[in-house]
Amino acid sequence: MATGQVLNPGDHIYTECLGGSYYHHGIYVGRGLVTNPNTGKTRTITNAVIHFLGLDKEGKVKKTKPQCQTCFYKPKGSGIVLTCLDCFHEGNGLYRYEYDVSLLSFTFKTSGSCTPWSCYDPNTVIKRAYDYLRDQNFGDYNFVFNNCEHFATKCKMGKARCNQALWGTGLPGALVYNVTRRLTKDILW
Ligand SMILES: [Zn+2]
Structure with missing residues (x-):
């Protein structure tokens, strides 16, 4: 996040x-209840995602990671978690996905950052x-057709959208927007 920005x-x-x-x-939800699998005790964390x-993409690669002492998360496979x-971004750059951006500014943004x-x-x-x-009913993970970005946009606006999986992140946003829209509208919307 840029300095001074606050997550809501x-x-x-x-x-x-x-x-x-x-x-x-992902969707930042603020407060969240987590359970220590070793003791069965619950705890409220204030920075839940x-x-x-x-x-x-994640399960296999990170399975060797130790259990988080804050949220008790330990990678164990595909699903909504x-x-x-900290477990979400692991020290890497963190950004907010912007909604309601004008089509003009959307044209100049990198894909995968706004809609x-x-x-x-x-x-x-x-x-x-x-x-x-709770219901774990988002379906099987698929890097192209059902991924983390689809999940987040589905929560945010009821439609599963993904700019990044098909075309990478380097193309101009407008091109990505138009092409993926044409290709995926029958499948995803
Ligand atoms: Zn954690």
Whole structure:
């Protein structure tokens, strides 16, 4: 995040992975209840993020990581998870995904960072994220057709969108927007 920016519960956030070759997305929900699997005791954390992890991209790679002492998260495979913010971004760059941007500014943004569509109010976004967390009904992770960005945009605005998976992150936003829109509208919307 740029200096001075504050995260608000309901924000769609994303972080760089593998040196910025792709981004991991999630919904910042603020307060979250976590359970210590060793003792069964629960604890409230104040910097919780709900996000969709894929087995291939995250689960396999990070399985050797020790259990987090803040949120008790330990990678164990694909699914919707609630972790602390530190587990989400792991020290890499953290950004807020902007909604309601004008089409003009969207044209000049890098793909995967913003959308001209408007989003639900924060409470609705948080509830949608928690519902998916509870029900684990977002489907199987697929790097192209059902990934972490689809999950976050689905929570934010009810539509699954993804700019980055098909085209990488270096193309001008408008081109990505137009091409992916044409290619994916029948599948995703
Ligand atoms: Zn953690």
